[in-house]
Every structure is written in C-alpha cells, then in structure tokens.
Amino acid sequence: MDLFKAIVVKEQEEEVVFGVEQVGEEQLSEGDVLVKVAYSSINYKDMLAVQKNAGVIRNYPMIPGIDFSGTVVHxxxxxxxxxxxxIVTGFEMGMSHTGGFSEYARVPAEWIVPLPNGLSLKEAMVFGTAGFTAALSIQALEQNGMNPDNNPQLLVTGSTGGVGSVALQILSKIGYTNITALVRKEHQVEVAKSLGATQTIFPDELGELKRPLNKPKFDYVLDTVGGDVASVLIPQISYDGSMSMCGNAAGLQISATVLPFILRGVNLLGVDSVNVPIEKRGAIWDKMATDWNITQTTLTDEVSLEEVPETIEAIKNGQHLGRTIIKC
Incomplete structure (x- = not known):
C-alpha cells in the first residue's frame, strides 16, 4: 500500500505536538480488518488526546480519533x-490503538458494527461517539421510567456540545415537550432552542449547593459535564427521578449527601460508550438509523484532516457548537 495521510500525536521535548503526516500501513495497530476511512468525528475526548498529561493516549506516537466509518478493504x-x-467507536481507538484520524484504519473484528440500513457513512459520523453516547443516555433514562406520555420535566446539560446537541434533537423528535437546556452564553440560547429545547437556563440560575435537598425542579437530567453542575442538580431531582452521567468537562468530583437517594429514590445512571459490548451496539445504531435519526437537522461542520487543529482549539476554549466531522 502507498503512503497515506494521518494525524500523528508525538511527544517532543516534553511537549505534545500533532499534525498531518504521511504514514504507512506498518504504522497502524494490529487487527483483523483494514478499513478505508470515509469519515471520522471530533469529540471532547479527541481534544484531550492531544493535550499533555490528559491521560487519553497511552503511548506515542499515536494516531488519534475515537471513531470512524468506512469501507472494508481487507x-x-x-x-x-x-x-x-x-462503523467503529470506542474501545481502545485513538488511545492505545491507532484511531480514525487517518485515511486507513486497522482494527479487531470484535470492534466493528456493520453500517445499518438507513444511515450513510457520513451520517454515521454526524452521530459518531457523541451521538452514540447521547443515545445510550436516553436509553438509560427511559429504562428507568422516562416516557414522553408522562410529560416529564427534562434538563440537558452541555446542551450545545456534541452529546447535548444530539440528545436535544432526539428527545424532541421522539415526543418530549418539556426540555430545558443548560447554556453558558447568550448566543447559545437560540442554538439550543433550534435543536429542540423548549426553554433554557444559565448556571447561575440553578442556585447553590446549600441544602442536601432542594425544591424538585426536574424529573430527569441528562448530564454531560459532571462536577459542580451535577452536584447542584442532584438535590433538585424529583421523587423516583434519574440523572444519567457521561462526561466530566465541569470536573471529576461531585458533592452529595445520601438524602436525595434514600428520601426521593433518585437514581444516578453511569453511561459508558467506550466498552459497551459489541452485541448491544447494533440495536442502538438501528434506533439511530430509524426512529432516532436526526442527522438531517444536526448542526454539523465538515473539515479536512488539515483543519482539525482549529476545531480542537475551539473545543478546548469552549467555543465549539454541535458536531464536526472529518472527511478523510
């Protein structure tokens, strides 16, 4: 095989640097299946992967990219x-196994999901890992009682980011009508409403973590940020309500007492998109290809491999909206 383009992350003089290089097949990690990558996507974790001491990449040099869609070559x-x-998302992709920011990828067969009917390769990465995580979060909440027929009060945090923006659209499409979006900046208000939010709220309107129980405001919370935001929200969840948790952009620590859990029966639902067993992935992707397919209305940018650093910087600075896909 001729040389092909990939983004390579390296340690250089105690710093982490990355950029597009010409690489060969021998620089790909081992695997049963070689794929010509059509699209990848840029997720929060991909931004972390090119930062020093972020704990994502295990060894250097490494091709980042935690997901991709493409066509089997061998x-x-x-x-x-x-x-x-x-489609491939998660597992060790872009961490200890060369990932999707490349024109070719080689992966174990056990990581692969056949592209479902109803989705194109491009649409698969409009969802990408962020959309897969959003779908898993909604599934977890619905398995714990969330149902549009009950007209619950919902809150989505990180609502204009990758996971949150997809979650808003899916929730709206499948019939939820009381969706509050947590936003941080004024320009995000209209964006969140265009994605399906019925109202918005700013962090300073959530109140402070003063009491172990506060007045219940939300039946279900789809949290994408963790930290202090999640801590403030737990005491505001209604009786028998639930919060799904899938991210840590607002911090790794949460503060809570046992009272919301033993007096209101609140459930915290951890959502992991990395190591979901392969036999469970197909059903989620089938939903995303049919009833939950919002790819035609998703806020999406398309970039080349050479343009990835600009998007990485926007995510790092909290200036990124929606989804960015890479045409490889």
Missing part, C-alpha cells in the same frame, strides 16, 4: 467482506 474475519460499510 479482512481475515469471515464475518466481514471486502466492500462492506462499517
């Missing part, structure tokens, strides 16, 4: 065939 596993369109 396979040693009979479950797949040349020309088949596939």
């Amino acid at each position: 396979t040693r596993d009979e479950r797949f065939h040349e020309g088949q369109e596939v």
Whole structure:
C-alpha cells in the first residue's frame, strides 16, 4: 500500500505536538480488518488526546480519533467482506490503538458494527461517539421510567456540545415537550432552542449547593459535564427521578449527601460508550438509523484532516457548537 495521510500525536521535548503526516500501513495497530476511512468525528475526548498529561493516549506516537466509518478493504474475519460499510467507536481507538484520524484504519473484528440500513457513512459520523453516547443516555433514562406520555420535566446539560446537541434533537423528535437546556452564553440560547429545547437556563440560575435537598425542579437530567453542575442538580431531582452521567468537562468530583437517594429514590445512571459490548451496539445504531435519526437537522461542520487543529482549539476554549466531522 502507498503512503497515506494521518494525524500523528508525538511527544517532543516534553511537549505534545500533532499534525498531518504521511504514514504507512506498518504504522497502524494490529487487527483483523483494514478499513478505508470515509469519515471520522471530533469529540471532547479527541481534544484531550492531544493535550499533555490528559491521560487519553497511552503511548506515542499515536494516531488519534475515537471513531470512524468506512469501507472494508481487507479482512481475515469471515464475518466481514471486502466492500462492506462499517462503523467503529470506542474501545481502545485513538488511545492505545491507532484511531480514525487517518485515511486507513486497522482494527479487531470484535470492534466493528456493520453500517445499518438507513444511515450513510457520513451520517454515521454526524452521530459518531457523541451521538452514540447521547443515545445510550436516553436509553438509560427511559429504562428507568422516562416516557414522553408522562410529560416529564427534562434538563440537558452541555446542551450545545456534541452529546447535548444530539440528545436535544432526539428527545424532541421522539415526543418530549418539556426540555430545558443548560447554556453558558447568550448566543447559545437560540442554538439550543433550534435543536429542540423548549426553554433554557444559565448556571447561575440553578442556585447553590446549600441544602442536601432542594425544591424538585426536574424529573430527569441528562448530564454531560459532571462536577459542580451535577452536584447542584442532584438535590433538585424529583421523587423516583434519574440523572444519567457521561462526561466530566465541569470536573471529576461531585458533592452529595445520601438524602436525595434514600428520601426521593433518585437514581444516578453511569453511561459508558467506550466498552459497551459489541452485541448491544447494533440495536442502538438501528434506533439511530430509524426512529432516532436526526442527522438531517444536526448542526454539523465538515473539515479536512488539515483543519482539525482549529476545531480542537475551539473545543478546548469552549467555543465549539454541535458536531464536526472529518472527511478523510
């Protein structure tokens, strides 16, 4: 195979640097299936991957990118065939295994989901890891009682970011009508409402963490940021309500007493999108291809590999909206 383009992250004089390079197939990690990458997407974790001491990349040099869609070029596993369109998200991609920010990727067959009917390769990465995480969060909440027929009060944090923006659209599409979006800046208000929020709220309107129980405001919270935001919200969840948690942009620590859990029966639902068993992934992607398909209305930018650093910087500075996909 000729050389091809990939973003490579390196340690250089105790700093972490990254950029587009020409690489060969021998620089890809081992795997059963070689895929010509069509699209990847840029997620919060990808931003962390190119920062020093962020704890995402385990060894250097590394090709980042925690997801991709593409077409099988060669396979040693009979479950797949040349020309088949596939999706890969999570597992060790872009961490200890070379990832999707590349024109080619090689992965274990056990990581691969066949592209479902109803989705194109591009649409698969409009969802990407962020959309997959949003779908998992909604599924977890619905499995714990959230139902549009009950007209619950919902809150989505990080509402204009990758996970939050997709979550707002799916929730709106499937019939939820009381969706509050937590926003940080005035210009995000109209963005959140265009994505499906029925009202917005700013962090300083949430109040402070003063009492172990506060007046219940929300039946279900889809939290994408963690930290102090999650801490303030837990005492405001209604009886038998739930909060899904999938991110840590606002911090790793939360502060809470046992009272919301033993007096109101509040549930905290951890959502992991990295190590979801492969046998459970197909059903989620099928939902995203059909009833939960919001790719035609998603706020999306498309960039080349060379343009990735600009998007990484926007995510780092909290200036990024919606989803950015990479055409590889």
